[in-house]
Amino acid sequence: MSRLKGRRIVLTGASRGVGRETVRLFTAEGAEIIGVARDAAKLEQLASEFPGFQPLAGDITDRGLGARIASAVTARWGALDLLINNAAIQEYNAGFHAEPVDALERNLTTNVLSAHWLTNALLHLLERGQEPRVINVSSGAGKLAAVRDEANMPAYRLSKLLLNGLTLSYAGDLKGKVAVNSLDPGWLKTDLGGPNAPGEPPDGAVRMLELATKPFSVTGGFWYGAEPIDF
Numbered sequence: 585m586s587r588l589k590g591r592r593i594v595l596t597g598a599s600r601g602v603g604r605e606t607v608r609l610f611t612a613e614g615a616e617i618i619g620v621a622r623d624a625a626k627l628e629q630l631a632s633e634f635p636g637f638q639p640l641a642g643d644i645t646d647r648g649l650g651a652r653i654a655s656a657v658t659a660r661w662g663a664l665d666l667l668i669n670n671a672a673i674q675e676y677n678a679g680f681h682a683e684p685v686d687a688l689e690r691n692l693t694t695n696v697l698s699a700h701w702l703t704n705a706l707l708h709l710l711e712r713g714q715e716p717r718v719i720n721v722s723s724g725a726g727k728l729a730a731v732r733d734e735a736n737m738p739a740y741r742l743s744k745l746l747l748n749g750l751t752l753s754y755a756g757d758l759k760g761k762v763a764v765n766s767l768d769p770g771w772l773k774t775d776l777g778g779p780n781a782p783g784e785p786p787d788g789a790v791r792m793l794e795l796a797t798k799p800f801s802v803t804g805g806f807w808y809g810a811e812p813i814d815f
Contacts, residue, residue: 587797589614592661592713594653594706596644596698597671599626601774602721602788606668609789610796611636618656620644621671644671644698650705663712666796669699670721672743679735687739695743700750710762715800719792720751722766722806728815748806748815755804763803767795768813 588610595610597603598619607619607630616636621627627639640656642649657664672695677683699720710716724730725737726744734741748766755764769788791809798810806815 586614591615591665593617593666595668596620599623605785605789664709665713667718674740691739691743696746717763720766724768766806768808
């Protein structure tokens with residue numbers, strides 16, 4: 585397996601769930617990865633298990649993290665082929681009436697603004713990459729119809745809706761230079777998805793790979809693996 589041979593990747597949320605399974609699958613496919621997460625011990629464990637994985641501990645809500653990651657990318661490769669904005673939080677509740685008033689701010693900062701800050705910080709390195717891409721890991725919970733029809737976990741839903749908007753904006757701005765797409769990895773048994781989810785974390789990694797290996801001309805879309813879905 586070598587569909588990602590030599591590809592230089594930054595992956596946030598690398599220490600668990602879909603992120604960890606993405607490390608496993610993508611390194612098996614030949615990728616080199618700088619993995620970002622808050623848990624330094626889990627990152628070091630990944631580095632011991634998977635050749636080509638480099639840990640970088642940090643919090644994506646830290647505005648200074650982008651400069652640290654850019655320095656690491658510059659030192660290791662001098663360019664970047666793929667940024668995967670995977671890290672996120674989810675707070676489940678019945679609706680805005682049951683949600684702390686600052687939940688929306690937390691979700692927007694972690695799930696949207698962090699992706700914007702990091703994409704912006706790494707853009708000059710992506711532009712030096714080989715068919716460079718950004719994948720924003722979104723959710724079916726953030727589809728427009730879901731936001732309209734489902735009252736629960738509103739801050740999370742709105743953050744993913746806005747993340748999809750960020751994808752569209754960046755895709756339009758960078759068309760022909762950097763491909764930018766959103767991914768719905770599915771409802772999975774992760775810390776975020778919970779134990780009742782129908783899918784397993786490796787399923788999300790497979791869908792990540794399906795999108796990461798789409799033709800470079802594919803941009804500005806929302807995908808469930810290889811299948812296009814509505815925003």
